[in-house]
Amino acid sequence: MNVFEAVKQNVTTRQAAELYGITVSRNGMAVCPFHNDKNPSMKLDRRFHCFGCQADGDAVDFVSRLFQLPSKEAAMKLADDLGIAYDNRQKPTVKPHIREPTPEQKYRQEEMHCYKVLCEYFHLLQKWEQQYAPQTPEDDLHPLFVEALQRKTYTEYLLDSFLDGSPEERRELVAQQGKEVMKLEQRIAEWTTAGTLHRGTGQKQPGTDRER
Known part of the structure; x- marks a missing residue:
């Protein structure tokens, strides 16, 4: 084979x-x-x-x-x-065995994970900017709308850096954003869970009522 x-x-x-x-x-x-x-x-x-x-x-x-x-x-x-055996004398092959990832493979997994979390957070910011935008000049600014305005541009910059940066720049970015990405991942999970629960009960998510 x-x-x-x-x-x-x-x-x-x-x-x-x-x-x-x-x-x-x-x-x-x-x-x-x-x-x-x-x-x-x-x-x-x-x-x-x-x-x-x-x-x-x-x-x-x-x-x-x-x-x-x-x-x-x-x-x-x-x-x-x-670990798949092969030759031209029809020796039997062995079942694939996933080896322990190399340091480079582990880094690539970390890089892709970091990029994925930032993508999810960026889409959430876009959603908040539209969903919680003030309807009248008298409306108080919703905290999530403010966060979207403050963080969306910077988050987009980070995503662009992952796509266009050199390997060295991406490594530095992963190292710098590691702890922040963990916090964002937890927040995204909590928000997603809260949204699912409140959609199921027909209630509003916490903090979505505007104060006048």
């Missing part, structure tokens, strides 16, 4: 993406690493397809694009990293 057959029979694109630090949601969506994607627009399963840039293919194609490798080298990298 040659390397292409061995890899394609044993590895899904989702397995390959997660191995190399791409965060994939439960429904198989991820931020596309092949274009400036601010919303998860790539679907990953056995194959992958991006609804933004139209990138498409199998696990070998994905790794080839991700590391800018020829197809054969990409297949060999997958086989080596996952």
